[in-house]
Amino acid sequence: MNTQLRSGLPEGGKARRVYLLLRDDMSNGTFPAGTSLPGEQRLAELHGVSRVTIRRALEALAADGLIEKRAGSGSIVRAPEGASAPLAADFTTLIPQLVAMGQSTTARLLSFSYGPAPDTVATAMALPEGARVQTAVRVRLVEGRPFSHLTTYVPEAIATNYTEADLATTPLFRLLERSGVEVDAAHQSVTATLASPDVAEALGVSVGSALLSLRRVVRDINGQGVEYLSALYRADAFRLEMTLTRVGLGGDRHWEPVIGDPTAREAAE
Template identity: 65%
Template sequence: MSAKLGDASVSSLPEGGKSRRVYLQLLDGITRGTYANGAILPGEQKLAALLDVSRVTLRRALDALEGEGLIDRRAGVGTRVRATAERPSMAADFTTLMPQVVQMGHETTARLISFSYSLPPAAVADAMKISRTTNVQAAVRLRLIEGQPFSHLTTYVPEDIAQNYSESELATTPLFSLLERSGVEVETADQSVSATLASPEVAGHLGLSVGAPLLMLDRVVRDANGRGVEYLAALYRPDMFKLEMTLSRVGAGDARHWEPVVKPGRPEAAE
């Protein structure tokens, strides 16, 4: 029985670096619509030549895509991209991401995976500017839209703040709302966006193949004293979440350049 993208049972990337590269190239083409639903892919010989790999390498990649229900291979017909139901998605303007993500927290649901108190990872403690011997409340949650998981969230909050809310409250209430209720006055936040690949555990939660590409967002939220009050490591499915930005051409002569258009919004932080 094949497992469709988003099912609880997921397949792994094909063996071999070249096969994995081809798999990700074709997956990207399918999710972006380069290969439209119902379209017939080029024949194996032509496709292998286009991707500069052997047919054996190509077939490993196609096997993985077929196992996920993304293509259908039939003798005499060819390889057809399978028509899949359109998945719900979220988008956020990068320049006003903080307030939009708060709204996202109210428009989506969360599922609490784990909740515990422990010492923070060294990198987290250093980023938050807290002692490595300071206990933190660590939680892992999934955020879902229309019942489908689109983000995997890991948060760290100092114990003296986190003790003001319960495990059940974290499962039902956006974290930033809980921080505000605890008397935290957020002043600034440092945020970075990059990309990574899904680990087996994360892939299972998000319904993806092991090694599938993910959008990664790390954020440290600070109070007026510069102390970190929250560390967020968020992983998003790129087929269900995207960051957008409007740019404006400013300046004159050689100094003319692009700048983001900052839209008004309340400087809040959540996930």
């Protein structure tokens, strides 16, 4: 049985809320693998719901292979098959780290096509009306476990310089450079979203699971959009980190991000 395929959220809004909260608690280490969840009555008190609701949430977690219900021991948290430490990226150096991940992980190409750019993509990339783009959907895996769902849009004139097979085996940044694109700048935003049915199936999570959503527009030296990326990351397999330092004097003291490796920076100074 492939435990990466999830059964889906339990019925009922309250049961779904409890399911997602408990799943997050297991993902972030509040309830690590091998530990027991609180009993049904205690969980019902903690979440302000009935024991029937708790039971539905626990049954869904068990069906997803996230817990094991043992007589006399309650619900034991299980480690996912093939589980490894979540990939981490420093928010201040995110792009080069994502490129490095592209070289150290594998990708599965789900779809590849050409057609008119969606309105949101055309606007973000400042493409002319009716411009055509290559749309590719990939799932990136680490040790065979899916952790990101990537949808990229590249202007047709650039994309015709590489093949579908190239995209399945080579990071897109490398293909853009190989096509003669001189990347100059990018703008990206990070938000949260919920897994739709198709994304949930591809990532091996339940429909409605929380995902990290990253959108990025890459531009060349002429300011022209050359790539639009919509990336979705499993919250239990990828996290963003940032190192902060206190700067300023008196009432002006505040937090600022540390850019790059502080040790290397100090050595250079």
